[in-house]
Amino acid sequence: MQTEHIFATGAQAATDIAARIATLLSDAITERGVATLAVSGGRSPRPVLEALSKVPLDWTKLIVTLVDERWVDPVSADSNERLVRETLLQGPAAAARFVPMKNSAADAYAGQSAVEADFAALPWPFDIILLGMGDDGHTASLFPQGKELAEGLSSPAYTIAATPPVAPHQRLSLTAHAILQSRHIFLQIGGAGKKAVYDQALASGPVEELPIRLALLQDKVPVEVWIAES
Numbered sequence: 001m002q003t004e005h006i007f008a009t010g011a012q013a014a015t016d017i018a019a020r021i022a023t024l025l026s027d028a029i030t031e032r033g034v035a036t037l038a039v040s041g042g043r044s045p046r047p048v049l050e051a052l053s054k055v056p057l058d059w060t061k062l063i064v065t066l067v068d069e070r071w072v073d074p075v076s077a078d079s080n081e082r083l084v085r086e087t088l089l090q091g092p093a094a095a096a097r098f099v100p101m102k103n104s105a106a107d108a109y110a111g112q113s114a115v116e117a118d119f120a121a122l123p124w125p126f127d128i129i130l131l132g133m134g135d136d137g138h139t140a141s142l143f144p145q146g147k148e149l150a151e152g153l154s155s156p157a158y159t160i161a162a163t164p165p166v167a168p169h170q171r172l173s174l175t176a177h178a179i180l181q182s183r184h185i186f187l188q189i190g191g192a193g194k195k196a197v198y199d200q201a202l203a204s205g206p207v208e209e210l211p212i213r214l215a216l217l218q219d220k221v222p223v224e225v226w227i228a229e230s
């Protein structure tokens, strides 16, 4: 298992993660003329995306998209698209091409096939996928006890529509297949509670119990885990 644990605390952690991501994106652009970054929503990515936005990159060569999305209007405070536009796609970084996960369909299930077509047309494998983890061990919108979890873990598609058991809003999410179609995975974990869940996830057990295991209990893709102890 190619998992590197990096314990970073405080404000510097976000800057350090952003610098590491920027280096890998710059290398990808040099090697292949394009780089693809998919990011999660929630609280953890915000400072990283704000820091990354300030890093000098050839943003015209970057494709930015999402790991998952809530099926809400992009102006909603709950929208991950809004999070990315407000934090990362500012200044020179606004020149990046953004591929959304929300369209005009009435719900995620009706919208999924068009999103799947958009994602199938992207250059895979992605260069970087930035994951978070919930207190229940979910990642992306692959939730324990989720009725679409088994499909999300086994489907050969890139995307899936899902309804979280407890979190709000229908979701559009990358599948496990898509998440593992990446050259690098970053995982951000903050706080003692999540560190305990992370430690439990590292112990072998069913991926359905703690879906973050899909990224941890594999040796195909290098995983950098950035753990903020504070």
Ligand SMILES: O=C(O)[C@H](O)[C@@H](O)[C@H](O)[C@H](O)COP(=O)(O)O
Pocket (backbone or CB within 6 Å): 040, 041, 042, 043, 044, 045, 067, 068, 069, 070, 080, 131, 132, 133, 134, 138, 139, 140, 141
């Ligand atoms: O859309 C979302 O909510 C995220 O993609 C979700 O999977 C997130 O990564 C975890 O819930 C951790 O969220 P925090 O970073 O806020 O702890």
